[in-house]
Amino acid sequence: MNIFSGPFLAYLGAVIAFLLAGYGSSRGVGLAGQTGAGVLTEDPSKFGSVMLLQALPSTQAIYGFVIAFLIVGKIDSGMAVQEGLRLLSAGLPMGIIGLFSAIYQGKVSTAGIQLISKRPEALGSAITLALMVEMFAILALIVSILMIG
Amino acid sequence: MVKINQDNYAYAAGRIRAREIKLLDKSRFDRMLEAQSAEEAYKVLAEAEYGLGTESIKNVYAFEALLADEMKKTYALLSEIAPDSQVVEAFKRRYDYFNVKVLLKAELSNQDVPPILVETGVFSASETVRIIRERDYEVLSPVMREAVLEVYDVFSRTRDPQAIDLILDRASYRQFYNDLKDIRNSFVNELADIIVDTTNIKMFVRARTLKKSLAFIQKILLNGGKIDKNLYFSNSDKPVGDFINGLNKTEFGAELLNGLKMKENASIQALEKAFDDYIMKYMHRAKLVTIGIEPVIAFLFAKEAEIKNVRIILTGKINGLSSQIIRERLRMIYV
Numbered sequence: 001m002n003i004f005s006g007p008f009l010a011y012l013g014a015v016i017a018f019l020l021a022g023y024g025s026s027r028g029v030g031l032a033g034q035t036g037a038g039v040l041t042e043d044p045s046k047f048g049s050v051m052l053l054q055a056l057p058s059t060q061a062i063y064g065f066v067i068a069f070l071i072v073g074k075i076d077s078g079m080a081v082q083e084g085l086r087l088l089s090a091g092l093p094m095g096i097i098g099l100f101s102a103i104y105q106g107k108v109s110t111a112g113i114q115l116i117s118k119r120p121e122a123l124g125s126a127i128t129l130a131l132m133v134e135m136f137a138i139l140a141l142i143v144s145i146l147m148i149g
Numbered sequence: 150m151v152k153i154n155q156d157n158y159a160y161a162a163g164r165i166r167a168r169e170i171k172l173l174d175k176s177r178f179d180r181m182l183e184a185q186s187a188e189e190a191y192k193v194l195a196e197a198e199y200g201l202g203t204e205s206i207k208n209v210y211a212f213e214a215l216l217a218d219e220m221k222k223t224y225a226l227l228s229e230i231a232p233d234s235q236v237v238e239a240f241k242r243r244y245d246y247f248n249v250k251v252l253l254k255a256e257l258s259n260q261d262v263p264p265i266l267v268e269t270g271v272f273s274a275s276e277t278v279r280i281i282r283e284r285d286y287e288v289l290s291p292v293m294r295e296a297v298l299e300v301y302d303v304f305s306r307t308r309d310p311q312a313i314d315l316i317l318d319r320a321s322y323r324q325f326y327n328d329l330k331d332i333r334n335s336f337v338n339e340l341a342d343i344i345v346d347t348t349n350i351k352m353f354v355r356a357r358t359l360k361k362s363l364a365f366i367q368k369i370l371l372n373g374g375k376i377d378k379n380l381y382f383s384n385s386d387k388p389v390g391d392f393i394n395g396l397n398k399t400e401f402g403a404e405l406l407n408g409l410k411m412k413e414n415a416s417i418q419a420l421e422k423a424f425d426d427y428i429m430k431y432m433h434r435a436k437l438v439t440i441g442i443e444p445v446i447a448f449l450f451a452k453e454a455e456i457k458n459v460r461i462i463l464t465g466k467i468n469g470l471s472s473q474i475i476r477e478r479l480r481m482i483y484v
Contacts, residue, residue, distance in 0.1 A: 031159050031440065038163020038230070110159065111439040114166040 009084030010075045013091030014068035017144065021064025021098025021137075028057025028106020035110045039117040049116050049123045053109045056130045060102035063141040067094040070148050090147035097140035105133035151235045153334045155441040161230040165444045168226070172484045173197055173455050178462070182476060187466035194459065212463050216456050217267065223452045224269050231445055236337075239328035240449060242290070244270035246321035248277040249297065254313055256281065257304050292327070296320030315369070322348060322371050330373070336434070336443050343431060345374035347405065347424040350396070353381050355417060357389045375401050422480060429454055429481040451483030458482065 036050040071087050112126030173181075177193055184190035191209040200206065200218040227237045244267045255262040266274035272288075279285070286294045296316055303312045322345070329341035349370050356366050363385040370381060376399065384392035393409075396402035409423045428450065435447035458479050465475035 031156060034159035035163035035166075035440065038160040038165075039167045041164055042167035107439060110162075113163065114439060117163070117167040118170050 004081065006079035006081050006084030007075050007077055009081065010071055010079065010087035013084075013088035014071040015091075016088070016095040017071065017091035017098070018061075018064040018068040018095075020095035021067075021102065022061040024099035024102030025058050025061035025064075028060075028102040028104075028109065029054055031103075031106045032057065032109040032113060035113050039113055043117065046116060046120065049120065049126075050113055052123070053112045053116070053126055053130065056109050056127070056134070057102045057105040059134060060098040060105075060137050063137055064094055064098050067091060067141065067144045067148070070145065074148060087148065090144050092144075093140040093147070094144040097136055101133050101137040101140070105130055105137075108133055151233055151332045153233060153236075153332060153442055155334075157232040158442055158445065159440045161232070162438075162440050162444050164226070164230050165448045168448065169451070169484060171197060172451055173459070173482070174484045175482070178458060178479065178482070181459075181462050182472045184466065187463055190462060190466050209463065209467070212460075216460060217269075219456060220269055220452070223449065227445060227449060231442075233332075233442075235328070236332060236442060236445070238271050239325065239332065241269060241271045242293075242324055242328065243321055245272055245277060245293065246296075246317055246324070248272075248274060249281065249293065250313060250317045252278060252281045253297070253300055253317070254310065257300075257313065258310065290324060292320050292324040319369070319371070326371065326373050332442075334442050336438075336441075337446065340428075340431065340446070342374050343428060345371045346376045346401070347428070349374060349376065349381065350405070351417065351420060351424070353392065354389055354420060357385075357392070358417075418478075422478065425454065425457070426481040429483060432483060447483065454480045454482055 032054040036054050039046060039050060068091070071091060074087060108130045109126075112130055115126050116123050173193075177197065181190040181193045184193070187209045191212065194200075194212075194215065200215045201222055203214075203218060206212070206214045206218070224237065224241060228234070228241075231237050248266050248270055251266060252262060254260075262278070266277070268274055270277065272280065280288060281297075286297060289297065296319075300313050300316050303309070303316065326341050326345055329337050329344075332338070352369050353366060356369065363382065366381060366385050370378060376396070380392070380395055380399070384395060393406065397406055405424065405427050407423055407427065409419060432447040432450045435443035438444060461478050461480075462475055465472075465478070
């Protein structure tokens with residue numbers, strides 16, 4: 001049996017979308033969490049703001065999950081190789097952009113946590129800055145959805 | 150080689166950023182300066198949670214004990230949060246050299262050890278006393294071991310107490326330079342060069358003021374640094390002003406001096422202030438680094454500058470200097 005069958009390629013697309021985006025989110029949230037723990041050691045009263053900022057890079061994993069879900073829903077056992085390749089490439093934007101945007105968003109969140117450790121009133125600005133990165137993950141999500149069709 | 154994974158410093162960076170708000174800022178220093186008495190200036194430190202909360206050092210005349218406590222507290226924090234212990238140890242080791250110097254001087258001159266040993270070294274004061282008394286040099290770093298043996302050797306031949314200073318200070322700087330260069334991080338590596346250069350310039354100017362020979366200058370200058378050693382050698386029989394002019398012509402030298410002009414009666418104090426300020430400006434780069442070793446190192450230097458300023462203010466206040474004169478001597482601060 002040829003392993004490069006249509007369904008296999010499509011599953012690969014789902015794997016890439018979730019694996020990379022999920023890895024990026026883990027890195028981003030992990031980094032922000034460590035800095036958050038540092039800030040909370042010094043000032044436990046900032047837990048609310050720190051948690052909010054730490055959670056921002058987790059959305060990429062959710063988007064990756066959505067794309068993987070949609071791709072898996074399209075798979076049927078008799079699909080052609082071309083169809084499988086199409087779904088594989090549909091997973092790439094979300095996977096790759098999700099990976100990088102989550103790491104960078106994690107870094108912005110980390111900087112934001114450091115910002116609110118000095119100026120608690122700047123929480124709004126810190127969130128806005130981190131959300132700027134979110135836009136690229138959303139665009140990737142839309143592109144992937146359009147490609148799945 | 151100490152490999153640095155910057156991401157490992159995420160927790161440390163968070164701790165440091167939250168601590169930075171407690172550093173004495175300009176308004177607190179202004180309050181200390183404008184205080185009517187030394188006691189009043191001293192109260193600002195209590196508000197800033199200085200020291201370890203020891204009751205006995207409430208008296209302003211015991212402020213050195215408070216500053217020593219504050220330094221101890223800072224090193225305890227850094228040792229706790231830095232993932233690579235070698236990073237903090239590179240800085241702490243300087244205090245071991247100080248302790249060893251005090252102990253060797255006392256031993257070789259058959260005097261009692263003065264009560265000035267510090268607790269901020271890699272070894273505690275009592276441990277250092279034991280090492281020197283029992284000749285247990287195995288635990289020391291190779292550079293330090295060599296220096297201690299050299300001190301005994303040279304002193305037994307020359308009976309020159311100055312040799313103790315010379316040998317141990319040199320070894321201390323060499324160790325500090327090697328330790329910093331050993332850490333794989335460009336910020337720390339460049340810092341090592343800056344420290345060597347500023348130290349060399351200060352030592353050179355001091356040696357020139359004392360009319361020391363070229364041979365002496367060649368012996369004391371430290372290896373490393375960005376400044377060409379020939380600049381020192383070619384100026385070793387000329388007035389200090391010529392050397393400073395030559396230094397001003399190099400790009401790095403001009404940055405270091407920052408417009409400082411020097412006459413024949415060179416003021417080491419002005420030079421020291423210019424260099425301290427240059428290093429602090431260098432540390433300001435760490436403000437742009439979110440996660441990494443830089444904020445940790447910068448915090449240490451911020452604290453050192455702060456403590457130096459506190460000492461300048463309190464000494465000035467105790468001796469009744471005007472706040473204008475004290476202000477001129479203050480170092481640039483981090484926050």
